[in-house]
Amino acid sequence: MAVDKMENRVRKIIQTLNKLYPDPKPFLNFRTPFELLVAAILSAQCTDARVNLVTPALFRAAKTPQALLKLGERKLMAYVKSTGFYRAKTKSIMDASRMLIEKFSGKVPAELEQLQTLPGVGRKTASVVLAQAFHIPAFPVDRHVLRVANRLGLAHAKTPDNTADQIETTIPKNLWITLHMQLVAHGRKICRPHPKCGACSLLPYCPEGKRRML
Ligand code: SF4
Numbered sequence: 300m301a302v303d304k305m306e307n308r309v310r311k312i313i314q315t316l317n318k319l320y321p322d323p324k325p326f327l328n329f330r331t332p333f334e335l336l337v338a339a340i341l342s343a344q345c346t347d348a349r350v351n352l353v354t355p356a357l358f359r360a361a362k363t364p365q366a367l368l369k370l371g372e373r374k375l376m377a378y379v380k381s382t383g384f385y386r387a388k389t390k391s392i393m394d395a396s397r398m399l400i401e402k403f404s405g406k407v408p409a410e411l412e413q414l415q416t417l418p419g420v421g422r423k424t425a426s427v428v429l430a431q432a433f434h435i436p437a438f439p440v441d442r443h444v445l446r447v448a449n450r451l452g453l454a455h456a457k458t459p460d461n462t463a464d465q466i467e468t469t470i471p472k473n474l475w476i477t478l479h480m481q482l483v484a485h486g487r488k489i490c491r492p493h494p495k496c497g498a499c500s501l502l503p504y505c506p507e508g509k510r511r512m513l
Contacts, residue, residue, distance in 0.1 A: 305470070311504045312451055313474065316481040319500060323480035325431045327351065332407035332432035333399070334358055336417070337367075339424040340391050345382040353382055364396035364405055391419025409433040422460060430476045438463050438475040443486025450490060450507035 305313075326347040329335035334354070341350045357378040361370040376389045395417040399405055407428065408414055414425035426439035440448070440459035448454045454465040470478060489499050496508040 308504050312501060315500050320481040320484045323484055332428060335432045336407050336428050337392055339427045340419045341379055341382045341388055344384055349382055353379055364399045367396045394418035436472040436475045438466050438479050444482045447482045447486040447490045452506045
C-alpha cells in the first residue's frame with residue numbers, strides 16, 4: 300500500500316509520531332544479529348534496560364553460537380539470572396546456538412519462518428531480529444505496541460499476532476520498522492497502561508483517548 304492511499308487519520312498519526320520521535324532507536328543493545336537474537340530471547344518478561352545491563356559482560360565472554368556452547372549452561376545461567384525465567388532462557392539460548400550451528404552454518408537466518416524454528420523464538424522475537432539486525436520490514440508487537448496500536452485504532456485486535464497481521468495489511472511496508480519503535484517509545488512515555496491522554500499530541504486522532512477524555 301502506498302502512503303497516499305492511507306486513511307487521513309492514520310496519516311496524521313504517522314506524521315505526529317514522526318514529529319514526536321524523529322529518530323527512534325532499537326532499545327536492545329547489540330552489535331551482530333546473534334547478539335540481538337540472544338538479547339531478544341532474554342527480554343521476554345523482562346525490561347530491555349535490565350537486558351542491556353546483563354549483555355555486555357555476557358558478550359565479552361561469548362558472542363557467537365560456538366562460544367556460547369563452549370561457555371556452557373552453568374556459566375550462561377549465572378550471566379542471565381537477573382533477567383528472570385533464567386533456566387528456560389538459558390535452555391533456549393543453548394538450543395538455539397546448537398541449531399544455528401547444525402542447520403544454518405552458525406549464522407542467524409534473515410527469514411521470518413526460519414527464525415521461528417529456533418527454540419525460544421516466536422514471531423515477535425523473529426520480527427525484532429529481522430527488522431533491527433537485518434533492516435528487513437517486519438512489525439514486532441510487544442505489550443506496548445499491542446496496547447498503543449489498538450488504542451489508536453491502527454488495529455482492532457486482542458492478540459499480538461492479529462495486531463501484526465492488521466498493521467502489515469494496512470500500513471505501507473517501508474513504515475513498519477520505524478512505526479514499531481515509535482509506538483514502543485510512545486507506550487513507555489505517554490500511552491502507558493494508565494495513559495496521559497491530556498498530554499498526548501495524538502489525542503485528536505485517537506478514538507480511545509477521546510473516549511477517555513469525555
Ligand atoms: S490519546 Fe491517550 S490513548 Fe490515545 S495514544 Fe494518546 S495517550 Fe494513548
